[in-house]
Amino acid sequence: MTNSLESAIAQSQHRSALSRIMGLQVFWVFLAAVLACAALTLLTDTFATERNLFNVTRNFAFVAIMAIGMTTVIASGGIDLSVGSSVVLAAVVIGVFMEAGHPFWLSALAALGAALLVGLTNGLLIAVVGMPPFVVTLGMMSFARSLALVLSNNKMIYEFGPDHAILLGLGGGRLFGIPNPVIVLVLIAAVMAFVYRWTRWGQHVFAIGGNESAALMTGIPVRAIKVSVYMFSAFTAGVAGILMVGWLGSVTTNLGTSMELAVIAAAVIGGANLSGGEGSVAGAVIGALLIEVIRNSLILLGISTFWQGAFIGFFIILVVAFDRLKALR
Amino acid sequence: MSRLRLTGISKHFGAIQALSDVSLDLAEGQVLGLMGDNGAGKSTLVKIIAGNFAPTHGTIALDGRPCTFHRPRDAQREGIEVVYQDLALCDNLTAASNVFLGRELTRRLGPLRIVDYAAMRQRSAAIFATLKSETRPRDLVRRMSGGQRQAVAIARTLVAEPKVVLMDEPTAAISVRQVAEVLDLIRRLRDRGIAVLLISHRMPDVFAVCDRIAVLRRGALVADMATAATSPEEVTGLITGAIETRFGRAA
Numbered sequence: 001m002t003n004s005l006e007s008a009i010a011q012s013q014h015r016s017a018l019s020r021i022m023g024l025q026v027f028w029v030f031l032a033a034v035l036a037c038a039a040l041t042l043l044t045d046t047f048a049t050e051r052n053l054f055n056v057t058r059n060f061a062f063v064a065i066m067a068i069g070m071t072t073v074i075a076s077g078g079i080d081l082s083v084g085s086s087v088v089l090a091a092v093v094i095g096v097f098m099e100a101g102h103p104f105w106l107s108a109l110a111a112l113g114a115a116l117l118v119g120l121t122n123g124l125l126i127a128v129v130g131m132p133p134f135v136v137t138l139g140m141m142s143f144a145r146s147l148a149l150v151l152s153n154n155k156m157i158y159e160f161g162p163d164h165a166i167l168l169g170l171g172g173g174r175l176f177g178i179p180n181p182v183i184v185l186v187l188i189a190a191v192m193a194f195v196y197r198w199t200r201w202g203q204h205v206f207a208i209g210g211n212e213s214a215a216l217m218t219g220i221p222v223r224a225i226k227v228s229v230y231m232f233s234a235f236t237a238g239v240a241g242i243l244m245v246g247w248l249g250s251v252t253t254n255l256g257t258s259m260e261l262a263v264i265a266a267a268v269i270g271g272a273n274l275s276g277g278e279g280s281v282a283g284a285v286i287g288a289l290l291i292e293v294i295r296n297s298l299i300l301l302g303i304s305t306f307w308q309g310a311f312i313g314f315f316i317i318l319v320v321a322f323d324r325l326k327a328l329r
Numbered sequence: 330m331s332r333l334r335l336t337g338i339s340k341h342f343g344a345i346q347a348l349s350d351v352s353l354d355l356a357e358g359q360v361l362g363l364m365g366d367n368g369a370g371k372s373t374l375v376k377i378i379a380g381n382f383a384p385t386h387g388t389i390a391l392d393g394r395p396c397t398f399h400r401p402r403d404a405q406r407e408g409i410e411v412v413y414q415d416l417a418l419c420d421n422l423t424a425a426s427n428v429f430l431g432r433e434l435t436r437r438l439g440p441l442r443i444v445d446y447a448a449m450r451q452r453s454a455a456i457f458a459t460l461k462s463e464t465r466p467r468d469l470v471r472r473m474s475g476g477q478r479q480a481v482a483i484a485r486t487l488v489a490e491p492k493v494v495l496m497d498e499p500t501a502a503i504s505v506r507q508v509a510e511v512l513d514l515i516r517r518l519r520d521r522g523i524a525v526l527l528i529s530h531r532m533p534d535v536f537a538v539c540d541r542i543a544v545l546r547r548g549a550l551v552a553d554m555a556t557a558a559t560s561p562e563e564v565t566g567l568i569t570g571a572i573e574t575r576f577g578r579a580a
Contacts, residue, residue, distance in 0.1 A: 199441075207419045214418055217411075219431040220431045278421055
């Protein structure tokens with residue numbers, strides 16, 4: 001009896017570990033990114049320089065941080081188009097606060113608070129009022145960016161008061177030779193990978209994405225979890241916004257424009273399924289990495305930057321087609 | 330003593346009378362088939378027992394104790410579990426995760442509480458074993474047959490040692506072989522002393538597993554009799570109204 005029970009548990013699927021890994025979209029995307037890096041190292045003498053790698057990793061960190069938030073939303077069966085606007089709102093709030101002489105910590109809290117408020121509004125309209133996520137976050141995309149314009153009066157902010165150096169150091173600096181935004185990314189990714197796998201919240205997010213009515217009927221607090229998911233997405237956008245201000249050294253109101261597209265692309269390339277229930281932290285990070293490597297390689301290879309969109313678009317369609325093919329088999 | 334006793338249950342939705350004065354008894358280890366045409370009030374009755382909505386009149390008693398349910402959780406806490414028609418499974422999760430959906434087992438990890446997958450797999454494997462189902466806890470529900478999916482949905486009801494299991498059309502959309510599997514699962518619930526209320530349109534299935542058959546017609550109970558004392562023809566007559574009423578001593 002105990003024997004058959006244990007063998008039933010052990011006998012999980014008729015598939016080896018290797019074939020499981022090969023079936024993962026993340027694996028193939030990672031392979032593509034590694035191959036692209038290897039090719040670039042051989043083809044150019046500019047790719048594998050410390051300076052270029054520093055730039056690549058830092059640039060991709062912003063999108064990757066937000067792609068983790070986006071993957072969470074997509075895994076719950078939603079979408080968040082307002083993240084680019086949350087970036088600029090957080091950036092303007094921290095800029096205005098610091099310019100007025102407030103300390104960094106207070107201004108950063110205000111910026112994160114503004115972003116969380118955007119997420120809360122999204123979440124309440126979607127989960128409680130029951131409006132479709134696409135429409136709500138589309139409206140919020142316009143609303144939050146407009147707020148940022150009003151708040152800054154569309155003026156560039158580049159004086160950040162007494163804590164000027166702290167802000168610039170946070171976004172542009174490095175720790176042990178690693179760009180600070182990458183360190184923040186690693187922290188968020190580690191925490192969220194754990195949360196996805198080991199917490200009830202993580203299980204419930206994926207359950208809602210898999211079958212929302214089943215989640216409701218089994219007593220999962222669907223509304224509260226959906227609100228928290230949109231708040232988390234906005235939070236990652238707020239963090240990215242603060243880091244981007246520090247990196248750029250100024251706030252302009254076109255910050256984060258159409259960034260939601262890059263973020264959704266990273267999440268989807270990394271295996272997040274727009275119909276919900278699937279996605280991983282590693283996928284989000286690797287998807288963002290692939291996009292940045294493509295961007296960087298086109299520049300280094302001297303190919304017109306006009307081609308960037310074509311390559312990224314090609315990859316999005318390729319991975320989704322790949323997914324279709326797997327489903328057909 | 331009866332496990333579940335409904336006394337004079339009525340339900341109005343505005344001017345519409347969905348149920349009028351329905352009284353039913355369900356004993357431990359008994360399978361009661363609830364039949365009736367579309368709109369006869371079967372689903373309404375199930376939803377009242379499951380705590381989805383309160384009856385306008387009438388009482389529900391479990392083991393002789395009157396109960397009031399404000400939400401499905403209340404009914405669940407009292408030992409009433411439901412297998413929904415669409416099974417309410419998450420395709421993207423494993424069998425074990427689905428069995429414990431919404432009541433995941435956790436263990437301590439320092440200051441945190443984390444999901445205890447090992448315990449969930451152990452316990453769901455044990456439940457599958459008592460159901461004599463070959464469902465494996467780690468398998469994704471997406472890759473399962475209709476019968477296995479039913480086993481997962483039924484295993485879910487057994488997590489909390491239920492007193493009553495309500496099943497809404499469990500054999501409506503599956504193959505003949507899988508129907509046999511599901512009927513076996515129902516017999517195993519019965520053998521464990523659980524009272525089962527089976528809502529079904531399929532006459533052969535009801536006659537195969539039920540000890541008693543009750544018929545609803547336009548919101549009223551028109552028959553309650555032992556399966557052995559009736560025939561599919563008579564039940565059809567009762568459902569359509571060709572036969573007025575029929576009540577016999579419960580088996």
